[in-house]
Amino acid sequence: MGVRPHDLLRLASPTAVEAAAAPAWVAAALAATPWVVARRAGEAGGRIAVGVRGATRSERFAAHVPTTAVVETLGPEDLADRPPPRAHSAFDAMAALRPALDDVGCGWGPAGAAGFELATGRPALTADSDLDLVLRLRAPPRDGVLAGLAAAARRAPLRVDVLLEAPAGAAALEEYLSDVESVLLRTREGPRLARRGALWTGPC
Amino acid sequence: MESFELRFSGNAPIGGRAHVGVVGSGDLEVLMEPANETVVSVRTSVDGFGMIWRATLERFLARNPIAAKIEINDFGATPGVVSLRLAQALEEARR
Numbered sequence A: 001m002g003v004r005p006h007d008l009l010r011l012a013s014p015t016a017v018e019a020a021a022a023p024a025w026v027a028a029a030l031a032a033t034p035w036v037v038a039r040r041a042g043e044a045g046g047r048i049a050v051g052v053r054g055a056t057r058s059e060r061f062a063a064h065v066p067t068t069a070v071v072e073t074l075g076p077e078d079l080a081d082r083p084p085p086r087a088h089s090a091f092d093a094m095a096a097l098r099p100a101l102d103d104v105g106c107g108w109g110p111a112g113a114a115g116f117e118l119a120t121g122r123p124a125l126t127a128d129s130d131l132d133l134v135l136r137l138r139a140p141p142r143d144g145v146l147a148g149l150a151a152a153a154r155r156a157p158l159r160v161d162v163l164l165e166a167p168a169g170a171a172a173l174e175e176y177l178s179d180v181e182s183v184l185l186r187t188r189e190g191p192r193l194a195r196r197g198a199l200w201t202g203p204c
Numbered sequence B: 001m002e003s004f005e006l007r008f009s010g011n012a013p014i015g016g017r018a019h020v021g022v023v024g025s026g027d028l029e030v031l032m033e034p035a036n037e038t039v040v041s042v043r044t045s046v047d048g049f050g051m052i053w054r055a056t057l058e059r060f061l062a063r064n065p066i067a068a069k070i071e072i073n074d075f076g077a078t079p080g081v082v083s084l085r086l087a088q089a090l091e092e093a094r095r
Helices: A024-032 A089-102 A112-120 A145-154 A196-200 B050-063 B079-093
Strands: A008-011 A035-044 A047-053 A060-066 A070-074 A108-111 A131-136 A160-166 A169-172 A183-187 A190-194 B002-008 B018-021 B028-034 B038-044 B066-074
Touching: A008 A112, A024 A047, A035 A060, A035 A112, A089 A108, A089 A112, A089 A131, A089 A145, A108 A112, A112 A131, A145 A160, A160 A196, A169 A196, A183 A196, A183 B079, A190 A196, A190 B079, B002 B050, B018 B079, B028 B079, B038 B050, B050 B079, B066 B079
Parallel strands: A131 A160, B038 B066
Antiparallel strands: A008 A035, A008 A070, A035 A047, A047 A060, A108 A131, A160 A169, A169 A183, A183 A190, B002 B038, B018 B028, B028 B066
Protein backbone atom coordinates (compact mmCIF):
# COMPACT_ATOMS: atom_id res chain seq x y z
CA MET A 1 0.00 0.00 0.00
CA GLY A 2 1.27 3.47 -0.86
CA VAL A 3 1.51 6.45 1.38
CA ARG A 4 -1.78 7.64 2.89
CA PRO A 5 -2.85 11.04 4.24
CA HIS A 6 -1.72 11.57 7.89
CA ASP A 7 1.14 9.04 7.56
CA LEU A 8 4.23 10.28 9.36
CA LEU A 9 7.41 9.80 7.38
CA ARG A 10 10.87 9.69 8.88
CA LEU A 11 13.48 11.01 6.49
CA ALA A 12 16.99 9.69 5.96
CA SER A 13 18.18 13.29 6.12
CA PRO A 14 16.57 16.59 7.11
CA THR A 15 17.75 18.05 3.82
CA ALA A 16 15.65 15.59 1.79
CA VAL A 17 12.77 18.07 1.78
CA GLU A 18 12.49 20.02 -1.45
CA ALA A 19 11.91 23.44 0.04
CA ALA A 20 13.79 26.06 -1.91
CA ALA A 21 11.70 29.03 -0.74
CA ALA A 22 11.13 27.75 2.79
CA PRO A 23 11.05 30.05 5.79
CA ALA A 24 13.99 29.69 8.20
CA TRP A 25 12.04 27.68 10.80
CA VAL A 26 11.59 24.77 8.35
CA ALA A 27 15.26 23.72 8.29
CA ALA A 28 15.48 24.12 12.07
CA ALA A 29 12.36 22.01 12.65
CA LEU A 30 13.62 19.25 10.34
CA ALA A 31 17.09 19.27 11.88
CA ALA A 32 15.52 18.71 15.31
CA THR A 33 12.88 16.19 14.12
CA PRO A 34 13.33 14.80 10.60
CA TRP A 35 9.67 13.77 10.26
CA VAL A 36 7.05 15.07 7.86
CA VAL A 37 3.35 14.33 7.43
CA ALA A 38 1.93 13.02 4.15
CA ARG A 39 -0.61 15.33 2.57
CA ARG A 40 -3.73 14.17 0.79
CA ALA A 41 -2.24 14.90 -2.63
CA GLY A 42 -0.15 11.75 -2.05
CA GLU A 43 2.60 10.35 -4.21
CA ALA A 44 3.31 10.93 -7.89
CA GLY A 45 6.40 10.50 -10.01
CA GLY A 46 8.58 9.37 -7.11
CA ARG A 47 7.71 12.41 -4.98
CA ILE A 48 5.42 12.60 -1.96
CA ALA A 49 3.44 15.71 -1.04
CA VAL A 50 4.20 16.43 2.61
CA GLY A 51 3.78 19.05 5.29
CA VAL A 52 6.43 20.22 7.74
CA ARG A 53 5.32 21.06 11.29
CA GLY A 54 6.85 23.95 13.17
CA ALA A 55 6.45 24.96 16.79
CA THR A 56 3.28 27.02 16.37
CA ARG A 57 -0.04 26.59 14.60
CA SER A 58 0.93 29.03 11.86
CA GLU A 59 4.20 27.21 11.22
CA ARG A 60 3.08 24.71 8.61
CA PHE A 61 4.91 24.33 5.32
CA ALA A 62 3.88 22.35 2.26
CA ALA A 63 6.71 20.63 0.39
CA HIS A 64 7.71 17.42 -1.40
CA VAL A 65 10.15 14.64 -0.56
CA PRO A 66 11.54 11.94 -2.87
CA THR A 67 10.03 8.53 -2.07
CA THR A 68 13.56 7.17 -1.65
CA ALA A 69 14.25 9.57 1.26
CA VAL A 70 11.64 7.90 3.50
CA VAL A 71 13.13 5.39 5.94
CA GLU A 72 10.10 4.79 8.18
CA THR A 73 6.34 5.25 7.79
CA LEU A 74 3.89 5.32 10.69
CA GLY A 75 0.17 5.67 10.07
CA PRO A 76 -2.40 6.70 12.69
CA GLU A 77 -3.22 3.02 13.39
CA ASP A 78 0.43 2.30 14.18
CA LEU A 79 0.33 4.96 16.89
CA ALA A 80 -2.96 4.10 18.61
CA ASP A 81 -1.36 1.58 20.99
CA ARG A 82 1.88 3.41 21.75
CA PRO A 83 2.39 4.43 25.39
CA PRO A 84 2.17 8.22 25.76
CA PRO A 85 5.60 9.82 26.24
CA ARG A 86 4.19 12.14 28.94
CA ALA A 87 0.98 13.22 30.63
CA HIS A 88 -1.37 15.31 28.48
CA SER A 89 -5.15 15.58 28.31
CA ALA A 90 -5.00 14.49 24.64
CA PHE A 91 -3.61 11.10 25.66
CA ASP A 92 -6.18 10.79 28.48
CA ALA A 93 -8.96 11.54 25.98
CA MET A 94 -7.55 8.96 23.56
CA ALA A 95 -7.59 6.32 26.30
CA ALA A 96 -11.14 7.26 27.29
CA LEU A 97 -12.41 7.07 23.69
CA ARG A 98 -10.59 3.84 22.87
CA PRO A 99 -13.56 1.48 23.49
CA ALA A 100 -15.88 3.61 21.35
CA LEU A 101 -13.28 3.80 18.57
CA ASP A 102 -12.39 0.10 18.69
CA ASP A 103 -16.08 -0.63 18.15
CA VAL A 104 -16.34 1.22 14.83
CA GLY A 105 -14.79 0.97 11.41
CA CYS A 106 -11.61 -0.65 10.20
CA GLY A 107 -8.94 1.10 12.20
CA TRP A 108 -8.32 4.39 13.96
CA GLY A 109 -5.48 6.40 15.37
CA PRO A 110 -4.19 9.82 16.31
CA ALA A 111 -3.09 12.43 13.79
CA GLY A 112 -2.03 16.03 14.27
CA ALA A 113 0.10 16.98 17.27
CA ALA A 114 -0.75 13.86 19.31
CA GLY A 115 0.22 11.57 16.44
CA PHE A 116 3.40 13.51 15.80
CA GLU A 117 4.39 13.31 19.45
CA LEU A 118 3.69 9.56 19.68
CA ALA A 119 5.69 8.89 16.50
CA THR A 120 8.68 11.09 17.21
CA GLY A 121 8.80 11.31 21.00
CA ARG A 122 9.21 15.06 20.58
CA PRO A 123 6.74 17.36 22.38
CA ALA A 124 4.22 18.70 19.85
CA LEU A 125 1.06 19.03 21.94
CA THR A 126 0.61 22.37 23.67
CA ALA A 127 -1.78 23.54 26.39
CA ASP A 128 -4.38 24.56 23.79
CA SER A 129 -3.95 21.63 21.38
CA ASP A 130 -6.95 19.69 20.08
CA LEU A 131 -6.91 15.92 19.72
CA ASP A 132 -7.13 14.95 16.04
CA LEU A 133 -8.30 11.39 15.41
CA VAL A 134 -8.65 9.50 12.15
CA LEU A 135 -11.33 6.82 11.85
CA ARG A 136 -11.31 4.58 8.79
CA LEU A 137 -14.63 3.32 7.52
CA ARG A 138 -15.49 1.16 4.51
CA ALA A 139 -19.26 1.60 4.84
CA PRO A 140 -21.65 3.63 6.96
CA PRO A 141 -21.80 2.04 10.43
CA ARG A 142 -25.12 1.00 11.91
CA ASP A 143 -27.38 3.77 13.20
CA GLY A 144 -26.30 5.53 16.35
CA VAL A 145 -22.71 4.30 16.42
CA LEU A 146 -21.19 7.54 15.15
CA ALA A 147 -23.55 9.63 17.28
CA GLY A 148 -22.37 7.66 20.31
CA LEU A 149 -18.76 8.30 19.41
CA ALA A 150 -19.42 12.02 18.89
CA ALA A 151 -21.15 12.22 22.28
CA ALA A 152 -18.17 10.54 23.95
CA ALA A 153 -15.81 12.94 22.14
CA ARG A 154 -17.78 15.92 23.42
CA ARG A 155 -17.25 14.75 27.00
CA ALA A 156 -13.45 14.89 26.61
CA PRO A 157 -11.55 17.57 28.56
CA LEU A 158 -10.23 19.02 25.29
CA ARG A 159 -11.62 19.49 21.80
CA VAL A 160 -11.58 16.22 19.83
CA ASP A 161 -11.78 16.34 16.03
CA VAL A 162 -12.65 13.02 14.45
CA LEU A 163 -12.03 12.76 10.72
CA LEU A 164 -13.88 9.98 8.91
CA GLU A 165 -11.61 8.48 6.26
CA ALA A 166 -14.03 6.83 3.84
CA PRO A 167 -13.42 5.19 0.44
CA ALA A 168 -14.11 8.40 -1.52
CA GLY A 169 -12.39 10.84 0.84
CA ALA A 170 -12.54 12.31 4.31
CA ALA A 171 -15.22 14.26 6.16
CA ALA A 172 -15.48 15.65 9.69
CA LEU A 173 -17.57 13.45 11.99
CA GLU A 174 -19.25 16.52 13.47
CA GLU A 175 -20.37 17.75 10.06
CA TYR A 176 -21.36 14.28 8.88
CA LEU A 177 -23.78 14.10 11.83
CA SER A 178 -25.13 17.64 11.38
CA ASP A 179 -28.20 18.55 9.37
CA VAL A 180 -26.44 20.32 6.47
CA GLU A 181 -27.40 19.11 3.01
CA SER A 182 -23.88 18.45 1.74
CA VAL A 183 -20.59 17.95 3.57
CA LEU A 184 -17.02 18.95 2.78
CA LEU A 185 -15.30 15.94 1.30
CA ARG A 186 -11.51 16.04 1.15
CA THR A 187 -10.20 13.99 -1.74
CA ARG A 188 -6.86 13.41 -3.39
CA GLU A 189 -7.98 15.75 -6.17
CA GLY A 190 -8.90 18.46 -3.68
CA PRO A 191 -11.92 19.34 -1.54
CA ARG A 192 -15.52 19.38 -2.79
CA LEU A 193 -19.05 19.48 -1.43
CA ALA A 194 -20.81 16.13 -1.62
CA ARG A 195 -23.89 14.34 -0.33
CA ARG A 196 -23.10 11.93 2.49
CA GLY A 197 -23.72 8.91 0.27
CA ALA A 198 -20.80 9.94 -1.95
CA LEU A 199 -18.35 9.02 0.83
CA TRP A 200 -18.90 5.32 0.34
CA THR A 201 -18.11 4.93 -3.35
CA GLY A 202 -14.60 3.71 -4.14
CA PRO A 203 -11.89 1.45 -2.69
CA CYS A 204 -11.18 1.62 1.07
CA MET B 1 -4.59 35.38 15.41
CA GLU B 2 -5.79 38.17 13.14
CA SER B 3 -9.19 39.87 12.71
CA PHE B 4 -10.44 42.23 10.05
CA GLU B 5 -13.64 43.38 8.40
CA LEU B 6 -14.34 43.78 4.68
CA ARG B 7 -17.32 45.55 3.07
CA PHE B 8 -18.88 44.74 -0.28
CA SER B 9 -21.75 46.15 -2.29
CA GLY B 10 -24.29 43.37 -2.72
CA ASN B 11 -28.07 43.65 -2.73
CA ALA B 12 -29.50 40.22 -3.53
CA PRO B 13 -31.44 39.03 -0.49
CA ILE B 14 -30.66 35.60 0.96
CA GLY B 15 -33.44 33.44 2.35
CA GLY B 16 -32.40 32.85 5.93
CA ARG B 17 -29.51 32.17 8.25
CA ALA B 18 -26.86 29.53 7.82
CA HIS B 19 -24.11 28.08 9.99
CA VAL B 20 -21.72 25.67 8.28
CA GLY B 21 -18.23 24.35 8.76
CA VAL B 22 -16.17 22.87 11.52
CA VAL B 23 -13.99 24.31 14.27
CA GLY B 24 -10.90 22.28 13.42
CA SER B 25 -7.49 22.49 11.78
CA GLY B 26 -7.62 23.21 8.07
CA ASP B 27 -11.29 24.12 8.27
CA LEU B 28 -13.48 27.12 9.11
CA GLU B 29 -16.91 28.11 10.33
CA VAL B 30 -19.12 30.41 8.26
CA LEU B 31 -22.17 32.18 9.69
CA MET B 32 -24.38 33.98 7.20
CA GLU B 33 -27.52 35.99 7.82
CA PRO B 34 -29.63 38.50 5.88
CA ALA B 35 -28.53 42.14 6.23
CA ASN B 36 -28.92 45.47 4.47
CA GLU B 37 -25.25 45.74 3.63
CA THR B 38 -22.57 43.15 3.07
CA VAL B 39 -19.98 43.07 5.82
CA VAL B 40 -17.61 40.15 6.23
CA SER B 41 -15.81 39.71 9.57
CA VAL B 42 -12.85 37.36 9.42
CA ARG B 43 -11.05 35.87 12.43
CA THR B 44 -8.17 33.66 11.41
CA SER B 45 -5.56 31.68 13.29
CA VAL B 46 -3.04 32.30 10.52
CA ASP B 47 -1.63 35.82 10.13
CA GLY B 48 -0.55 37.58 6.97
CA PHE B 49 -3.06 36.37 4.35
CA GLY B 50 -5.26 39.50 4.13
CA MET B 51 -4.76 39.85 0.36
CA ILE B 52 -5.77 36.25 -0.30
CA TRP B 53 -8.86 36.65 1.91
CA ARG B 54 -9.87 39.76 -0.01
CA ALA B 55 -9.41 38.03 -3.38
CA THR B 56 -11.31 34.90 -2.27
CA LEU B 57 -14.24 36.93 -0.88
CA GLU B 58 -14.31 39.25 -3.91
CA ARG B 59 -14.56 36.27 -6.23
CA PHE B 60 -17.42 34.72 -4.25
CA LEU B 61 -19.36 37.97 -3.88
CA ALA B 62 -18.87 38.94 -7.53
CA ARG B 63 -20.53 35.66 -8.49
CA ASN B 64 -23.13 35.95 -5.69
CA PRO B 65 -23.83 39.66 -5.07
CA ILE B 66 -25.79 38.98 -1.88
CA ALA B 67 -26.66 41.33 0.96
CA ALA B 68 -25.55 39.44 4.04
CA LYS B 69 -23.68 39.66 7.28
CA ILE B 70 -20.96 37.02 7.10
CA GLU B 71 -18.81 35.89 10.02
CA ILE B 72 -15.83 33.63 9.43
CA ASN B 73 -13.81 31.77 12.07
CA ASP B 74 -10.85 30.26 10.28
CA PHE B 75 -8.45 27.58 11.49
CA GLY B 76 -5.98 27.59 8.64
CA ALA B 77 -8.22 26.53 5.75
CA THR B 78 -6.93 26.78 2.17
CA PRO B 79 -8.64 29.26 -0.19
CA GLY B 80 -10.28 26.26 -1.94
CA VAL B 81 -11.91 25.14 1.31
CA VAL B 82 -12.94 28.73 2.12
CA SER B 83 -14.71 29.05 -1.26
CA LEU B 84 -16.54 25.75 -0.75
CA ARG B 85 -17.69 26.73 2.74
CA LEU B 86 -19.01 30.08 1.44
CA ALA B 87 -20.94 28.28 -1.32
CA GLN B 88 -22.25 25.78 1.21
CA ALA B 89 -23.39 28.56 3.57
CA LEU B 90 -25.32 30.21 0.74
CA GLU B 91 -26.87 26.85 -0.21
CA GLU B 92 -28.02 26.39 3.39
CA ALA B 93 -29.29 29.99 3.67
CA ARG B 94 -31.45 29.37 0.60
CA ARG B 95 -32.90 26.06 1.81
